Amino acid sequence: MKFFYARLLLLAAIVLLSVPAWAQFSATGTVLDQQSRQPLVGAVVLVPGQTMSVATDEQGHFALSAATEFRAVRVQLLGYQPQEVPLKGPGLPLNITLKPSNTGLSEVQVIGYGTGTERKLLETPAALSIVTEPELQRNNPVFLQNTLNQVPGVRMNVRSAASQSNLVIRGIGGTYGRFGIRGIKLYQNGIPLSEADGTTSLDDLDYTTLGRIEVIKGPASTIYGATLGGVVSFQTRKATPGTSLQLGTTVGKYGLFRTNTGIGVGTDKVNLLVNYGHQETQGFRDAHGNSRKDYVTVAGDFYVSDKQTVSVLGTYTNVHDNFAGELDSTDYFTSYTKTAPAYVSKDIGVDAEVTRLGLTHTYRFTGNFANTTSLFTTNSYSLSPVEPNFAHIQRGKRGVRSVFTYAPQLGSVPVRLALGTEYLANQDNNKRYAISAVGVSGAITSDQEVKSTQTNTFVQAEASVTTHTTLTAGVSYNVVSYDIQDLIPKTAPAQSLTGYRQFKPTYTPRVAVLHTFNDQVAVFAQYSTGFSPPISNQISLSSGPINPDVKPETNENFEIGSRGRVLRNSIDYDVTLFRMRVQNGLVAQTSGGITSFVNSGESQYQGLELALSGNLVPTEAAGELRQLRPFVRYSYTDAEFKSYKLGTNDFSGRQVTGSFRNLFTGGLDVDTRVGAYLNLTAQYTDHTPMSDNNARYAAAYWLLNSKIGVRNKLFGHLGYDVFAGLDNMSDVRYVASVALNQATPVGKPTFYNPGLPRNWYAGANLNYTF
Structure with missing residues (x-):
């Protein structure tokens, strides 16, 4: 009997000593674009301080395992700001959203041009510029013209201190309009700001709450109706x-x-x-x-x-x-x-x-x-x-x-x-x-x-x-x-x-x-x-x-x-x-x-x-x-x-x-x-x-x-x-x-x-x- 207990204790010790060799710690989840909520493909998910990493699939999903315990993951993708996210708890999936950066914009997803099938800017066949949140933050947010006038082909003119704005794209839009915009369609979160007669005023838009702007230049879209510029x-x-x-x-x-x-x-x-x-x-x-x-x-x-x-x-x-x-x-x-x-x-x-x-x-x-x-x-x-x-x-x-x-x-x-x-x-x-x-x-x-x-x-x-x-x-x-x-x-x-x-x-x-x-x-x-x-x-x-x-x-x-x-x-x-x-x-x-x-x-x-x-x-x-x-x-x-x-x-x-x-x-x-x-x-x-x-x-x-x-x-x-x-x-x-x-x-x-x-x-x- 003593021999039996001795063997049992020896077996338990071997199992306990070998746990670090085979135990696995894991995290699962989905990585999304913060603005469009569309999955991000190819985002790298890794454990901070370790070399282990995986990439998200076509649905933005990932499953990461490591031999040592970790409490957070780091997510990075070209065109987006990297983010470190703490784990929620054992078995709980993560839902991670990334903000676009001001570099690598070709990889950033387009929202305003889409028809429900969002694409990367690289895959969009049009003259389109994206202004991300870092771009908006680099100027005084009260005066939007300082930001929009950095977009090639775009000119925002302001007639008075903080109102009577007009907008010109490729020379078209507000050229003859002293008090507003015409010939250009404007939207906020997919809701038309433009009136039925084609005019728009920007004086009631709160620029400081904006997180992103997309500018389609020229009549490049069939999906928005009356647009000239x-x-x-x-x-x-x-x-x-x-x-x-x-x-x-x-x-x-x-x-x-x-x-x-x-x-x-x-x-x-x-x-x-x-x-x-x-x-x-x-x-x-x-x-x-x-x-x-x-x-x-x-x-x-x-x-x-x-x-x-x-x-x-x-x-x-x-x-x-x-x-x-x-x-x-x-x-x-x-x-x-x-x-x-x-x-x-x-x-x-x-x-x-x-x-x-x-x-x-x-x-x-x-x-x-x-x-x-x-x-x-x-x-x-x-x-x-x-x-x-x-x-x-x-x-x-x-x-x-x-x-x-x-x-x-x-x-x-x-x-x-x-x-x-x-x-x-x-x-x-x-x-x-x-x-x-x-x-x-x-x-x-x-x-x-x-x-x-x-x-x-x-x-x-x-x-x-x-x-x-x-x-x-x-x-x-x-x-x-x-x-x-x-x-x-x-x-x-x-x-x-x-x-x-x-x-x-x-x-x-x-x-x-x-x-x-x-x-x-x-x-x-x-x-x-x-x-x-x-x-x-x-x-x-x-x-x-x-x-x-x-x-x-x-x-x-x-x-x-x-x-x-x-x-x-x-x-x-x-x-x-x-x-x-x-x-x-x-x-x-x-x-x-x-x-x-x-x-x-x-x-x-x-x-x-x-x-x-x-x-x-x-x-x-x-x-x-x-x-x-x-x-x-x-x-x-x-x-x-x-x-x-x-x-x-x-x-x-x-x-x-x-x-x-x-x-x-x-x-x-x-x-x-x-x-x-x-x-x-x-x-x-x-x-x-x-x-x-x-x-x-x-x-x-x-x-x-x-x-x-x-x-x-x-x-x-x-x-x-x-x-x-x-x-x-x-x-x-x-x-x-x-x-x-x-x-x-x-x-x-x-x-x-x-x-x-x-x-x-x-x-x-x-x-x-x-």
Whole structure:
């Protein structure tokens, strides 16, 4: 018996001593793109301090085992910020989301261009630029133009301190619009910001809550309807994992003051951001340039099940802006900060409230068949004493967007199909009153109810004809209509502005081909078309009924391009050559004191867009530097009136008014492992013609901006970012926005909206995760 017990004890000892040799510790989970929630393929998952690693599969899944115990995993993927995630507990899978970085963007997934089948930027056959959260953070977040103007081919102009923005892509968009954007479609979290008549205002969008922007340049998509110059898709910032309290303050010269108070919830089942922001600035003009805004943003994704996701977007904005007005050439060059006297005496500006609500439901019937449907509504009311009248405008918009996607395998060829529709309907009540010398409204002069609708039905197909080659073809069918009711009785029927106009349905086809080389370099070519309908006040004849002759502007676009990583994956590049032909351009004609719009001839836009960047610090480097990233963005646009006659004037062969031939941005980002960072930016804007005859130009200029700060985390819970910046370091005088084709009886046209002189800002953002 003793012998038996001895053998038993010996066997137990051998088993216990051998446990480390065969015991395995493991972790499983899924890695997703934080913005799109799509699986990331090829992400490397490893144990910190060990060599053991695995890569995620096509569903983003991983299973990692190690011989020694570990309490966290590190996940890294080119184009995304690496993340270290603690284990939840034995047997509990991890759900890991990665944020895009500002390097390796070819590997980042595209959201706004997708039809439910998100792709990497490298695999997208279009001139498309992605602005990630690190890009947004490298500038003063209050002024979005500092970021968007770094995108090749894009120009954002701001007419007053913090409002009246317009947007130009490849010379198209806000060129003739002093108070808004047309010809470019804008979205927030998949919800249209644009109105049914094709106009958009950015003044109610809270830039500080953005986490990502995607810019499609040219009429490159059949799935968005009425677009002439492109599409801009804004994405609200996603909450970080856990429950967090977010506080932020920015102060600066000229009375700049901005606060943010937010709550974020990030779990496997919900991602929710609730934020209140208050913003004000006095502006740098002598008087009447102040702006005050209050924002409320609620954005959430609720992952009901593996098949269903419900997303909500709710925003409320209260705006009070005073405008300082344009200057003539004498005042601009001698009294740069002067305010236009009439803007003060008449208290010209705007008071507005805007509310947006959107609900999106995504249902995945099977692994390759899904539907995404959005319902949305917007209501706004504004009071605006603007020459020559006092405007009371109430706007209401409602609509639906629904897209079915199907990804079958036809023999050996993977195919992706998208079929969808978008419907927008506006009902606007526009009342205008006479305005007194001190800005008081008088007798009513105009009372119109304008109903506008826009319907876009589209189909798009993609086929991977080889492992590396994809063909895309699509077409959209577009219908735009206006119903205008003149609510002021007229003595003669011919003077009534009442009328109805439905434009002839427009088809906009698109064909593209893309080929990738070794998953590092891609080339593409595409042909696409677009259109932009006249807005409501462009089809109305002030002398009577709706103009039956005015037509939508149309655009034919051809482009070739390439993007990827070269020189041993150290340099990211993106280059596009394009040529666009715009026909039936809308221009204003004035006769007998009455202004009307006519289609005039053809314009041609051709050019080059280039982006280069790279991190000079290898990923595996162990020094103090984490990033040393130089970058260059350049665009050349030759925009020319090919056929443009206005009365007795022939402007054919002239540069398109308000266009820029050369735009350049260069910069350097330095980031250290202790959290200290430095951002340097130099921007060049070429001179631009201010009138159709090219007799006057706004001068070219350079802007030099800088930002320093430190961001890190304390005690594992408190994240902080303390920063300071100096914009327009050389204190140059420049035109931030040009009022085109201005004329006055005394011969001093008021073209000039001066840009900000040298100005500083500083602030701090805190994020405490519970």
